[in-house]
Amino acid sequence: MRISEQAKQATRLRILDKAAELFCAKGFDDSTTREIALAAGVAAGTMFNYFPSKETMAMTMVTEALRQGLDEFRRRRTNEEDLTEELFLFIASGLRRLQPLRPFLGPVLERSLSPFPRKAVCQEGEAARLSHLASVQEIIGRHGFTEAPDYAAMTIYWSLYLGILAFWTNDTSPNQEESQALIDYSLRVFVQVISGTGEERGAAYAC
Amino acid sequence: MRADQVTETDPARLEMLRRALPKERAIDPTGRQLAQLVTRIADQRVPVNSFTRLWNLGSLQARVTAGYLAYWLRSRFTDADERQRLKSEAHLNAAVKLFGTMGYLRGAVMKLGQMLANLPEVVPEEFGEVLAALHFEAPPMHFAMVRELFLDEFGREPEELFASFDRKAFAAASLGQVHRARLKSGEEVAVKIQYPGIARTIRADLRSLRLLLQPLCLTSNWQNTLDKLDDIEQMLLQETDYEQEACFSRQVRELFAPDDGIVVPRVHNAYSTKRVLTTDFLPGCHMERFLANNPSQDERDHYTTLLTIATMRAYYRLHWFMADPHPGNFIFMPDGRLGLIDFGCTRAMTDDEWSRIQELEGAHHKGDTERFNQVIARASLYESVEAMGAEQLAAVRRNVLWNMEPWLKEGLFDFGDREFFMRGIDSIMDLTRKGYTRGCPLYLWSTRFVLGGRAICYRMQGRCAFREIFRREHAAAIAAAPNMEAP
Numbered sequence: 001m002r003i004s005e006q007a008k009q010a011t012r013l014r015i016l017d018k019a020a021e022l023f024c025a026k027g028f029d030d031s032t033t034r035e036i037a038l039a040a041g042v043a044a045g046t047m048f049n050y051f052p053s054k055e056t057m058a059m060t061m062v063t064e065a066l067r068q069g070l071d072e073f074r075r076r077r078t079n080e081e082d083l084t085e086e087l088f089l090f091i092a093s094g095l096r097r098l099q100p101l102r103p104f105l106g107p108v109l110e111r112s113l114s115p116f117p118r119k120a121v122c123q124e125g126e127a128a129r130l131s132h133l134a135s136v137q138e139i140i141g142r143h144g145f146t147e148a149p150d151y152a153a154m155t156i157y158w159s160l161y162l163g164i165l166a167f168w169t170n171d172t173s174p175n176q177e178e179s180q181a182l183i184d185y186s187l188r189v190f191v192q193v194i195s196g197t198g199e200e201r202g203a204a205y206a207c
Numbered sequence: 208m209r210a211d212q213v214t215e216t217d218p219a220r221l222e223m224l225r226r227a228l229p230k231e232r233a234i235d236p237t238g239r240q241l242a243q244l245v246t247r248i249a250d251q252r253v254p255v256n257s258f259t260r261l262w263n264l265g266s267l268q269a270r271v272t273a274g275y276l277a278y279w280l281r282s283r284f285t286d287a288d289e290r291q292r293l294k295s296e297a298h299l300n301a302a303v304k305l306f307g308t309m310g311y312l313r314g315a316v317m318k319l320g321q322m323l324a325n326l327p328e329v330v331p332e333e334f335g336e337v338l339a340a341l342h343f344e345a346p347p348m349h350f351a352m353v354r355e356l357f358l359d360e361f362g363r364e365p366e367e368l369f370a371s372f373d374r375k376a377f378a379a380a381s382l383g384q385v386h387r388a389r390l391k392s393g394e395e396v397a398v399k400i401q402y403p404g405i406a407r408t409i410r411a412d413l414r415s416l417r418l419l420l421q422p423l424c425l426t427s428n429w430q431n432t433l434d435k436l437d438d439i440e441q442m443l444l445q446e447t448d449y450e451q452e453a454c455f456s457r458q459v460r461e462l463f464a465p466d467d468g469i470v471v472p473r474v475h476n477a478y479s480t481k482r483v484l485t486t487d488f489l490p491g492c493h494m495e496r497f498l499a500n501n502p503s504q505d506e507r508d509h510y511t512t513l514l515t516i517a518t519m520r521a522y523y524r525l526h527w528f529m530a531d532p533h534p535g536n537f538i539f540m541p542d543g544r545l546g547l548i549d550f551g552c553t554r555a556m557t558d559d560e561w562s563r564i565q566e567l568e569g570a571h572h573k574g575d576t577e578r579f580n581q582v583i584a585r586a587s588l589y590e591s592v593e594a595m596g597a598e599q600l601a602a603v604r605r606n607v608l609w610n611m612e613p614w615l616k617e618g619l620f621d622f623g624d625r626e627f628f629m630r631g632i633d634s635i636m637d638l639t640r641k642g643y644t645r646g647c648p649l650y651l652w653s654t655r656f657v658l659g660g661r662a663i664c665y666r667m668q669g670r671c672a673f674r675e676i677f678r679r680e681h682a683a684a685i686a687a688a689p690n691m692e693a694p
Contacts, residue, residue, distance in 0.1 A: 076364070080374065081351060089351040096358065175359040177403030180352060 012050050015040045019057045023104035028058060058108040059124035061101055066128060069094030070135060083143040084184075084191045090139060091161070091183050094132075095168060095176075106169040113162060133158065140194070149194050156193060160186040221246055228274040244300065245274045348384055350374045353400055360480045365398075368478065372398070378535070380549065382446055387488060395488040396475060397548075399449065406447040413440045431588065431645045438648030442530070446551035449484040455550035456486065459527075462520050468544045469517045489548065491540035494663065504670075511622060511669025513545035515676050518660055523684035526556040530652040532659035534666075554652040564653075571611050583607060587646045599643050606634040610657050613673040622661060623668030631661060 018039035022031040033054060037047045051057045073093035081089060098105065112125030136157060137148050149157075164186055168179040225242035235241055357365045365372040369388040376384035383401040390396055417436060445451055453474040460471035470489060478485035497510070514537065521527045529536075531552030538546030556564065563586065570578040580592045583603055589595040595603075609631045613620045621627070635658065638644060664671075 076354070082349075085349045085351040088349065089354070092351065092355045096355075173404060173407065175403070177359075178407075180355060180403050184349075184352060 011040070011042060011046075015042065015047060015050055016057060016061060019054070020061060020101065023058065023101075028054070028104040028107045055108065055111055055122055056124055058101075058104070059112045059122060059128065062098065062105070062108065062112075063124055063128050063131075065097040065101060066094050066132065069097040070131075072097065073135075083140065084187045086139050086143070087136070087187045087191070088183055090135060091164065091187075092180070095179070102169060106166075109162075109165055109169065113165070115158065115162065129158070132161070145194070153190075153194050157190050160190055224274065241274055348376070348400070348402060352403075353386070356400060356403065356482070360483050361478075369396075369398075376400075382551070383482075388485075390475065390478070394475075396478070396485050397472070397488045398478070399484040399486075401447065401449065401482040406444060409440065409443045409447065413443075435648045435651055438651060442552060442554065442652070448481055449479060449551075450481050452549075452551045452553075453479055453484060455527075455553045455555075458525060459521055459547070459550060462524055463517075467516065468513055470540065470544050470546045472546065472548060486548070489538045489540060489546035491538040491546055494534035494537065494539065494666065497539040498666065504668075507623075507667050507669040508619075508671060509543065510539060510545055511664050511667055512671040512676070514660070514664065514669075515671045515673060516680065517545065517547055518656070519676060519680045520683075523680050524687060526561045528554040528556070528652045528656040530554045530655050530659075532656060532663060534663055537663070554649070554656075556649065560647070560649050563647075567607070568611070568614075571607075572614065580604070586650065587643075599641075602634075602638055602641060602643050606631075606638055609634050614677055615674070617674055618672065619670045620673040621670045622664035623670065625665075628661065628665045631658065 015036065019031070019036045022036055022039060031054070033047065034044060036054075036057070037044045040047070051060070070090075070093070073090045076093060077086060077089060112122040113129060133154060136154075140149065148154075164179065164183055167182055168176055171179045173179075221242055224246065225238045228238045228241050228245070230236055230238040230241075354364055357363060357368065361368055365386075365388070370391045370393070372388040373386050376386050378385040380399050382405050383399055386398045386400065388396050388398050413436060417433065453476070456471060456474050460473065463469045463471060472487035472489055475485040475487075518529055518532070521529055529547075529550070529552070531549065536547065536549045538548060540546050563582065567579070567582045567586070569575075570582055580600060583600065584590075584592045584595040587595055587599070587603055592600060612627070613622075635654065
């Protein structure tokens with residue numbers, strides 16, 4: 001009997017739902033694929049046809065959340081934002097969508113987005129990185145920059161963003177308000193770097 | 208640019224700073240030392256975070272503020288011997304330097320600067336203007352952040368919640384910024400929004416301040432200083448709770464009838480939380496603009512009268528000091544009414560504190576000198592008049608008598624009288640210089656209340672029938688609460 005595309009989709013969503021529930025309840029590291037399969041009512045072997053690993057499941061959730069965040073950002077943007085503000089809106093919209101996954105995100109992001117050389121690069125993680133950076137370049141392009149920033153500037157951006165994610169997953173302040181301050185500060189740094197006004201601006205503040 | 212390249216000091220800027228700073232007669236009569244200290248520290252680069260960057264010690268205002276802090280700290284050890292004094296100077300350096308990193312506290316001391324801006328005789332004119340500009344500091348929160356805050360607080364965007372919402376703040380408030388908006392029901396409102404993380408910053412800043420002040424502790428008044436810091440911390444934290452402020456606003460609003468000509472804006476509960484406070488928007492201007500139009504003596508007297516009624520009613524009916532009487536909190540409305548906004552810095556007295564204050568007032572009004580002196584000694588935390596000592600008693604008495612002076616005069620009291628005002632400033636300077644600042648923490652706020660209010664009336668050059676207003680307000684308070692003692 002052939003399984004319809006619709007049924008496949010439903011199974012896929014059910015696995016993700018149950019995995020998210022388990023990750024939130026027990027943590028990412030302590031949840032096993034066996035438990036997820038059991039909770040989703042599928043055989044372990046079947047489950048691997050959908051997701052080869054826990055990481056893939058978690059990063060699929062992350063990617064989906066960030067995609068929704070991007071849609072929301074585009075809907076929310078008013079075109080009156082300056083560059084820092086628009087980048088802030090972009091990052092904040094993504095984090096708001098990631099919010100339900102926050103309890104188990106730390107180890108997931110550590111494994112999937114680690115910037116250090118690894119034997120096996122997480123494909124979903126790499127896709128998420130490229131998609132995020134493409135959005136950032138698109139935003140920068142809307143603010144009068146004719147060229148894309150070079151690898152050094154984009155590496156700085158990505159380091160700042162990873163720092164924000166790491167801080168945010170661990171932020172105990174109400175509504176993660178300290179992360180908001182960090183995002184704002186990080187983006188000011190980045191915008192100053194690519195605007196080439198860092199030194200001059202610094203000197204102006206000292207007056 | 209490297210840090211060692213920015214230590215070069217511009218003599219003109221140093222001179223401007225020196226002129227703006229208070230002078231310590233005994234050890235630094237020209238103020239040069241203090242100006243150099245502040246400049247040296249300001250030129251050291253201190254990391255700022257995104258919410259404190261506007262309070263960077265780079266600006267002249269910030270340097271003046273730091274100078275006042277240093278002056279205050281230094282006044283605490285002018286009598287020490289040379290060796291001790293040098294040691295203390297080293298701590299002073301550290302304290303002022305750390306002050307540069309304390310986001311909120313620097314803001315709080317700047318509020319003191321705002322108050323000084325109302326004392327044109329004390330601070331030279333040009334700095335008065337600079338400081339006055341602080342009333343409406345540029346807002347550091349951009350709109351994208353305001354929107355996130357709304358999603359966190361209300362689950363909705365500002366534009367969804369309101370019929371319209373201005374992207375740009377029109378005023379800086381203590382701890383936040385204020386935006387104009389219109390409710391879907393049509394009312395024009397002012398929406399005050401608090402910076403994220405400010406309460407935590409206050410706690411952290413005060414913890415550091417206590418640690419830093421510890422080595423400066425040279426006198427038996429150390430415990431008293433700690434008690435005062437506790438009171439300040441409580442007041443600052445209270446200011447971060449907009450639900451508490453809404454509660455104060457509602458209570459004080461009920462005190463005024465339409466005929467009084469005093470308006471407290473209505474709080475819109477559905478649009479308010481701990482960190483967002485939405486009230487009616489009051490049209491009108493602040494004192495600067497009012498004075499710029501060269502108002503007649505009648506107009507000046509009119510607003511001085513309203514201001515006196517407003518503060519006196521809150522004092523006798525609710526037992527409150529409106530402890531932040533800076534001009535930004537008063538709106539001169541086009542129809543002649545006075546608007547009162549911002550009740551975050553309200554010090555509500557306990558019953559015990561109120562009865563002590565009433566005892567002092569009572570003894571003063573009856574001319575009972577012995578009792579008056581006893582109450583002063585107790586308020587200064589001495590067992591008896593003898594324990595306090597004649598000199599300290601005389602200095603504190605002088606200040607209290609100045610506070611009470613308007614109560615004694617029949618007819619119009621002229622708050623614009625330079626001689627009267629300068630006597631008050633002198634009496635406070637004298638207390639600070641001699642280190643006679645020991646007292647219940649409550650008096651921090653009463654001093655701020657009295658001096659701040661009088662500075663405003665002085666700048667307005669206004670008069671009012673103070674004693675008559677007192678009689679009326681006091682009688683009304685007794686009628687409302689019959690067990691209150693007659694003075």
